[in-house]
Amino acid sequence: MTSTAIFWFRQDLRLVDNPALNAAFEQHDCIIPVYLHTPNDEGGWSAGEPSLWWLERSLKALKKALKNRHDLLLQIRKGDAFTELEKIIHESDADAVFWNRQYEPAIVKRDEKIKSKLKVIGLYAKSYNGNLLWDPWQIENKSGEPYKVFTAFHKNYLTQPQQDYRAIVSAKKPLTKGLKNNLNVSDLGLVSSHPWHKKLNGLWEPGEASAQDQLNRFITSYLVKYPEERDEPAKNATSILSIHLHFGEISVRQIFAVTQDLKLQHTNDVNLMAIEAFERQLIWREFAHHLMFHFPHTIEQVFNPKYSNFPWQDDPEIQKLWQQGETGIPLVDAGMKELWATGIMHNRARMIVASFLIKNLGQHWLTGARWFWDTLLDADLANNTMGWQWVAGSGADAAPYYRIFSPVRQGERFDPQGEYIRRWLPELSGLPDRYIYTPWMATADILADSGVKLAENYPRPIVDLADSRKAALDIYKAWKRNQTINIKKYVE
Ligand SMILES: Cc1cc2nc3c(=O)[nH]c(=O)nc-3n(C[C@H](O)[C@H](O)[C@H](O)COP(=O)(O)OP(=O)(O)OC[C@H]3O[C@@H](n4cnc5c(N)ncnc54)[C@H](O)[C@@H]3O)c2cc1C
Known part of the structure; x- marks a missing residue:
């Protein structure tokens, strides 16, 4: 008798080094590859439009690859995940379901329920780690607790054994079954x-x-050149792998296998430093997932409970100017324009625009996180949450609140010629380098010679940088004083 397995594609839209897919291929004669579009299962964090744009194309590429390499037809459905799986099980007589794990809180809960329901109806249901180097529960500190500090987490990772990855897609051509009710990718209305x-x-x-x-x-x-240039927003010096990693189009195990091999080949200090700097960022990604898994409330609430009564404001008009890159602060506006035009933003610009929104403008970090969620192609709940809470000061191992990035000094340091500003704000491109980060300081003559008309073709700053920085620090100090009083009262 032939055995049939459903393979459920999720954030693992690849054939190479896909552990659950390999297991299904090895253990079953007949494979039904399935993609389920289930936005209602995502706990209020269903993907934004840019992510859905990417997803549509990625699914089309996957469908083609499955057909060409394995003669398998990707089954596409939308709705409630368990209901759709149950229908496919009835149509195909499948006896097993395989998938790779995700760690978003709502998905973890849903998957647990699905696994037990599948077992109740007599199916073999098995999930694998296809998304991280190590599952979040495999890494713990000496007291058996989850890590809260990156340096210690990173150190632990460096002691873990190297993992193999499967570069070869199985050569096997499994059987498949033609099912009714299949949708096309375009029917999903992504x-x-x-x-x-x-x-x-x-x-x-x-x-x-x-x-x-x-x-x-x-x-x-x-x-x-990664260690020297990764912080320079005008350079194409980073890997731009975050979108591919989010959708699981490449496995982090494969990337590590490549960097480990490189380490063996390149023994000079420079190359070693570059490889380790890149690996460190990938371990930040693991840390973000570790935090989200162990502290699931932090996708919407502060990690550090002290910040739960921090007096952040909610001013939609100010938020809109920030979203549209109309704040009059060139480095902030350039970052927001890059995001709007390309769907990504350089990491340094992400830190600067976030700091400006939270501190100089006093807005809640979650409003920024939501905007990033809706506009980034690489929107990823773990990385985005950690990034925003890191800047806000409320996260695990976060930058202290009083560290307020100066968009002027950061620009002068990481892009002294203002290349990034000229790329994303062409209306400022005629300004001399000296004023590229501070057009409001230029004289009327310099502005006229540069073709810049403040409040006409480029806004005046919506806040004074020094005053808003001082105001942010004053709010912080007052809040901290109250915090101490509250804690004292509680102790009494
Ligand atoms: C406020 C804020 C929000 C962010 N939101 C997201 C997000 O939604 N999705 C996302 O993938 N990254 C996010 N990041 C992290 C980082 O900005 C991006 O991962 C990085 O810019 C992607 O570019 P790259 O692939 O060229 O990175 P590289 O520098 O080449 O790094 C390699 C990989 O390491 C991981 N990585 C790098 N930096 C970080 C980091 N700080 N935290 C976690 N993982 C990291 C990414 O997977 C990245 O692809 C955010 C950072 C901040 C400050």
């Missing part, structure tokens, strides 16, 4: 009819093949 996304078409190539190309390109051309 991309709106409004043509806003046209700008993304020439910029990005979603899918596994493109992820592999991007890894090769980065390793051969950019990795060597």
